[in-house]
Amino acid sequence: MAQILKSSAADFEAAFKDLLSAKRETTTDVRDVVTDILRDVQDRGDDALYDLTTKFDRFDARTKGLAITDVEVEAACAQVDAETMAALEVAAARIRAFHAKQIPDDLDYTDDVGVRLGQTWQAVEAAGLYVPGGTASYPSSVLMNAIPASVAGVDRVVMVVPTPDDVLNPLVLAAAKLAGVTEIYRIGGAQAVAALAYGTETIAPVDKIVGPGNAFVAEAKRQVFGKVGIDTIAGPSEILVVADNKNDPRWIAADLLSQAEHDTAAQSILITDDETYARQVMAAVEDHLASLERRDIALASWTDYGAIVIVDKLLDAVPLVNRLAPEHLELAMDDADAFAGQVRNAGAIFLGRYTPEAIGDYVAGPNHVLPTARAARFSSGLSVYDFMKRTTFVGCTEASLQAIGPSAVRLAEEEGLGAHALSVAIRLKGFNK
Amino acid sequence: MAQILKSSAADFEAAFKDLLSAKRETTTDVRDVVTDILRDVQDRGDDALYDLTTKFDRFDARTKGLAITDVEVEAACAQVDAETMAALEVAAARIRAFHAKQIPDDLDYTDDVGVRLGQTWQAVEAAGLYVPGGTASYPSSVLMNAIPASVAGVDRVVMVVPTPDDVLNPLVLAAAKLAGVTEIYRIGGAQAVAALAYGTETIAPVDKIVGPGNAFVAEAKRQVFGKVGIDTIAGPSEILVVADNKNDPRWIAADLLSQAEHDTAAQSILITDDETYARQVMAAVEDHLASLERRDIALASWTDYGAIVIVDKLLDAVPLVNRLAPEHLELAMDDADAFAGQVRNAGAIFLGRYTPEAIGDYVAGPNHVLPTARAARFSSGLSVYDFMKRTTFVGCTEASLQAIGPSAVRLAEEEGLGAHALSVAIRLKGFNK
Numbered sequence: 001m002a003q004i005l006k007s008s009a010a011d012f013e014a015a016f017k018d019l020l021s022a023k024r025e026t027t028t029d030v031r032d033v034v035t036d037i038l039r040d041v042q043d044r045g046d047d048a049l050y051d052l053t054t055k056f057d058r059f060d061a062r063t064k065g066l067a068i069t070d071v072e073v074e075a076a077c078a079q080v081d082a083e084t085m086a087a088l089e090v091a092a093a094r095i096r097a098f099h100a101k102q103i104p105d106d107l108d109y110t111d112d113v114g115v116r117l118g119q120t121w122q123a124v125e126a127a128g129l130y131v132p133g134g135t136a137s138y139p140s141s142v143l144m145n146a147i148p149a150s151v152a153g154v155d156r157v158v159m160v161v162p163t164p165d166d167v168l169n170p171l172v173l174a175a176a177k178l179a180g181v182t183e184i185y186r187i188g189g190a191q192a193v194a195a196l197a198y199g200t201e202t203i204a205p206v207d208k209i210v211g212p213g214n215a216f217v218a219e220a221k222r223q224v225f226g227k228v229g230i231d232t233i234a235g236p237s238e239i240l241v242v243a244d245n246k247n248d249p250r251w252i253a254a255d256l257l258s259q260a261e262h263d264t265a266a267q268s269i270l271i272t273d274d275e276t277y278a279r280q281v282m283a284a285v286e287d288h289l290a291s292l293e294r295r296d297i298a299l300a301s302w303t304d305y306g307a308i309v310i311v312d313k314l315l316d317a318v319p320l321v322n323r324l325a326p327e328h329l330e331l332a333m334d335d336a337d338a339f340a341g342q343v344r345n346a347g348a349i350f351l352g353r354y355t356p357e358a359i360g361d362y363v364a365g366p367n368h369v370l371p372t373a374r375a376a377r378f379s380s381g382l383s384v385y386d387f388m389k390r391t392t393f394v395g396c397t398e399a400s401l402q403a404i405g406p407s408a409v410r411l412a413e414e415e416g417l418g419a420h421a422l423s424v425a426i427r428l429k430g431f432n433k
Numbered sequence: 434m435a436q437i438l439k440s441s442a443a444d445f446e447a448a449f450k451d452l453l454s455a456k457r458e459t460t461t462d463v464r465d466v467v468t469d470i471l472r473d474v475q476d477r478g479d480d481a482l483y484d485l486t487t488k489f490d491r492f493d494a495r496t497k498g499l500a501i502t503d504v505e506v507e508a509a510c511a512q513v514d515a516e517t518m519a520a521l522e523v524a525a526a527r528i529r530a531f532h533a534k535q536i537p538d539d540l541d542y543t544d545d546v547g548v549r550l551g552q553t554w555q556a557v558e559a560a561g562l563y564v565p566g567g568t569a570s571y572p573s574s575v576l577m578n579a580i581p582a583s584v585a586g587v588d589r590v591v592m593v594v595p596t597p598d599d600v601l602n603p604l605v606l607a608a609a610k611l612a613g614v615t616e617i618y619r620i621g622g623a624q625a626v627a628a629l630a631y632g633t634e635t636i637a638p639v640d641k642i643v644g645p646g647n648a649f650v651a652e653a654k655r656q657v658f659g660k661v662g663i664d665t666i667a668g669p670s671e672i673l674v675v676a677d678n679k680n681d682p683r684w685i686a687a688d689l690l691s692q693a694e695h696d697t698a699a700q701s702i703l704i705t706d707d708e709t710y711a712r713q714v715m716a717a718v719e720d721h722l723a724s725l726e727r728r729d730i731a732l733a734s735w736t737d738y739g740a741i742v743i744v745d746k747l748l749d750a751v752p753l754v755n756r757l758a759p760e761h762l763e764l765a766m767d768d769a770d771a772f773a774g775q776v777r778n779a780g781a782i783f784l785g786r787y788t789p790e791a792i793g794d795y796v797a798g799p800n801h802v803l804p805t806a807r808a809a810r811f812s813s814g815l816s817v818y819d820f821m822k823r824t825t826f827v828g829c830t831e832a833s834l835q836a837i838g839p840s841a842v843r844l845a846e847e848e849g850l851g852a853h854a855l856s857v858a859i860r861l862k863g864f865n866k
Contacts (some may be wrong), residue, residue: 091840102552117531140848229812251860258850293851294851294852359827359829360827362845377557377558380823389804389812390814391779394797396785396797401788415572417791419721419727423688423691423791424791
């Protein structure tokens with residue numbers, strides 16, 4: 001079972017620091033293996049993909065073809081029952097509606113000395129979306145990664161998904177269709193990232209690669225960064241619930257388990273102001289565990305990384321929350337707004353007693369791809385902005401260049417950049433002067 | 434001298450592809466050296482910084498102290514002449530004014546089924562700014578990197594700058610003061626990046642690291658990515674000028690040289706619709722070169738990487754521009770707006786005959802830290818957004834959870850995530866039911 005920490009205890013700061021610095025990922029050094037795979041795909045293109053897919057996914061993509069065709073997608077959609085398809089459609093529509101509100105406005109103005117200034121936002125032309133295979137192949141992830149790209153206006157939304165032993169969840173293809181994916185390839189691992197970054201005979205290269213994956217995928221993304229854009233490197237999932245004792249303990253217990261069941265390296269933390277209530281939640285966790293399909297995973301996560309922190313009053317939790325910078329923050333209390341107003345670092349906040357984190361995983365609308373491992377200190381969930389880029393612009397007239405040019409000339413001269421100074425000064429003198 | 438390509442030539446596509454794929458950076462494998470330095474700073478903190486600074490910068494930082502004090506900053510400011518200080522102040526004020534317009538609005542609304550949704554933007558708490566030392570230690574870069582952080586509302590804006598042989602340009606410190614830098618340390622290289630990412634006894638860690646540097650600095654940023662946020666990896670500078678024959682050729686020649694003088698690996702390209710005019714610009718480049726202080730650098734860049742492309746009409750340049758995705762795009766023509774409206778990939782655009790790119794390096798207002806090496810396909814110049822992060826939020830009521838909860842339960846069950854389904858379903862049943 002999870003550990004209990006009391007903020008009033010003498011050793012609390014040390015114990016909390018341990019919680020902050022707990023390494024939940026097994027980091028194996030896969031750099032050289034990934035470097036070799038990237039080079040192989042650059043050198044041999046499709047042939048490398050065929051060979052690596054035979055080796056890692058145990059089927060012959062040379063015969064099968066790398067692309068998953070529209071016919072296959074339609075056949076998969078036909079296998080999905082109506083109720084599930086309806087739920088997927090609710091999710092897709094709500095995710096699309098929220099992300100549409102993120103589209104930023106352009107800027108275009110002329111300042112007081114007559115210089116025109118501004119910036120325009122445009123979508124990247126092609127985005128690659130990595131979808132894990134096997135049991136971690138979640139249709140909700142396909143929606144969450146592809147819809148922002150589609151809403152941003154990306155022309156090519158290219159999905160790669162490994163199909164180990166040539167098996168793929170039909171729901172994943174149904175989600176891809178709903179989300180606006182335009183191309184799908186049955187490849188995975190570092191080789192899929194390489195194909196997206198460098199291109200092969202069959203697969204045209206993309207400009208940006210997003211989506212979760214194992215250590216090889218993460219390292220491949222790190223190595224191709226610069227050649228293409230990437231999203232942040234995702235770690236194991238985590239939830240921090242701040243709850244008073246007026247919540248049904250079984251609800252809060254279910255929320256903690258909904259993270260724990262993801263992965264043995266996931267982390268669930270509860271902060272509450274009532275130790276008796278904390279023990280009720282703990283008991284409810286045990287109750288739920290008994291009937292949970294993914295009991296072994298959830299139990300391991302809860303035992304190894306779960307924690308309950310008892311504070312004197314709930315607002316004492318604010319600085320702890322900001323230090324933990326949680327991926328998911330649930331505020332199950334009377335005035336969740338007042339608490340949220342003091343939170344600086346969190347990926348996503350779930351307000352009030354009727355907002356379990358899982359609602360955000362599927363149908364709320366905001367993205368469920370969120371910064372893990374304290375990365376909410378400096379990064380944000382996936383969004384439309386990840387698939388757009390800005391171009392700034394400046395326009396000087398002859399008169400406005402006279403107003404600001406001399407300062408530029410001075411600074412260029414101070415920096416020893418003579419041609420910089422010349423390019424401004426020669427215009428200050430006038431045309432053909 | 435630069436090569437001339439004609440878009441009407443049979444071999445144009447091949448020649449243009451060569452231009453696109455020209456590797457202008459010498460990539461040495463510095464991975465292992467950097468890994469060792471990062472580990473050394475993690476293990477030994479300040480002691481590692483002292484030893485590495487003695488080794489690489491040839492002075493004793495143990496005696497001198499790692500921090501550059503306010504007294505040193507004031508002394509530096511006193512050394513700057515009034516006219517230069519005034520120019521620096523013009524630049525700082527204009528950069529601040531432009532970046533203030535980037536501060537994004539929060540979002541908070543309730544949708545048609547009663548779910549509250551939104552996102553809030555907040556500044557990162559601490560940002561690290563790498564400033565190169567020696568001749569590449571530019572005060573304008575300090576302004577461009579630090580002001581967006583200051584405008585965003587970052588609490589700690591921490592600058593690191595190597596001072597080889599214990600020498601530092603006083604203008605750099607004056608710029609740091611104007612830009613709102615709050616801490617300065619006299620360290621550089623991979624060790625400075627390590628200190629910012631992991632912290633030492635003297636230097637508290639930051640959340641995000643930005644700023645240009647050599648291959649060691651770039652690799653260090655790549656390796657600490659994830660632990661902290663980083664900006665994009667900067668390559669050699671580049672300009673693409675699209676000009677008609679009504680520009681004074683000496684103006685355009687100066688613009689091409691203003692990039693070429695940065696670095697022998699810089700690249701300057703002119704696209705024009707008049708071959709005679711192209712030759713006039715080429716002659717003007719030679720004229721200017723004769724009197725240029727950084728002649729050798731500019732000549733090497735222009736000879737090795739410079740190019741002039743002749744097209745039939747200027748609008749034919751649009752697809753070439755988008756494929757080049759230039760860092761700087763100068764549009765010296767009658768209707769620059771019409772051309773700019775068709776540009777998808779560019780870091781920054783300079784509109785019209787009176788807007789030399791150098792005006793953007795210093796005083797225009799938009800950032801001069803821009804994506805190089807075709808990265809404008811997927812990334813943007815440095816901005817206030819780089820120092821902020823978003824937190825999304827969701828708030829369901831009992832009623833609105835009833836509206837969207839069942840779809841979430843369905844999808845969670847399909848994904849085999851029982852606790853996810855439970856956490857929603859248990860609330861749909863009602864409190865204490």
